[in-house]
Amino acid sequence: MNLRDRVLDFVVDLAPLPAVPVAGTRKTFPVRRLYCVGRNYAEHAREMGHDPLREKPFFFQKAPDSVVIDGVFPYPPASGDVHHEIELVVALKAGGHNIPTAKAKDLIYGYAVGLDMTRRDLQAEAKKQGRPWEAGKAFDRAAPIGAITPLEQSGLLVKGLITLDVNGERRQSGDIADMIWPVTDIIAELSQLFMLAPGDLIFTGTPAGVGAVNRGDRLHGEIARLAPLDVMVA
Ligand code: MN
Numbered sequence: 001m002n003l004r005d006r007v008l009d010f011v012v013d014l015a016p017l018p019a020v021p022v023a024g025t026r027k028t029f030p031v032r033r034l035y036c037v038g039r040n041y042a043e044h045a046r047e048m049g050h051d052p053l054r055e056k057p058f059f060f061q062k063a064p065d066s067v068v069i070d071g072v073f074p075y076p077p078a079s080g081d082v083h084h085e086i087e088l089v090v091a092l093k094a095g096g097h098n099i100p101t102a103k104a105k106d107l108i109y110g111y112a113v114g115l116d117m118t119r120r121d122l123q124a125e126a127k128k129q130g131r132p133w134e135a136g137k138a139f140d141r142a143a144p145i146g147a148i149t150p151l152e153q154s155g156l157l158v159k160g161l162i163t164l165d166v167n168g169e170r171r172q173s174g175d176i177a178d179m180i181w182p183v184t185d186i187i188a189e190l191s192q193l194f195m196l197a198p199g200d201l202i203f204t205g206t207p208a209g210v211g212a213v214n215r216g217d218r219l220h221g222e223i224a225r226l227a228p229l230d231v232m233v234a
Pocket of ligand 1 (some may be wrong): 036037038085087116203205206
């Protein structure tokens, strides 16, 4: 007997489905997986002490239920050094394995402005010890995200300003065109490692200027023509 034949009488409460609103509609994008790209802007790679020219893209995941859509980021436990990383997020409407770069754009549903919030002290300790990054990257509410703008409205995003202001002051600034690995390359590379599917979100890396947040901070992220992201650190 397989699960389909069983009465769905769950023995614990079913967790809510993580989902992100679609800008300008009452529609919702259901989240399946949440992938992130490390060091995808040369200047940020340098500020983290790496040589951007010598590295292939690498990936990690956050828990899908760590998406935050209500603009509230509670300062997480177990860290005294929580950093903001403003990122372009790509939402997938289709999937597959071994996607060629030329076909990658067919998988894109739309884009959003996201924050890859990071417990930098725990990440640094994990790097030093050669341990996994989950404690630094995949904690509760670690992925605030704005509404998704469908591709038909935004057009293919290959250039455009990406910025983050904290309490009205510019902290991060870059251009999508400065990505070491453009979105279509990221999709192609990622699909060599994982079977991509509709509902996947990909955080595509952060420009230079990452830094610590404090309780009460107001974060405002913008990318080109996308719906902006406003987050309060509570
Ligand atoms: Mn990041």
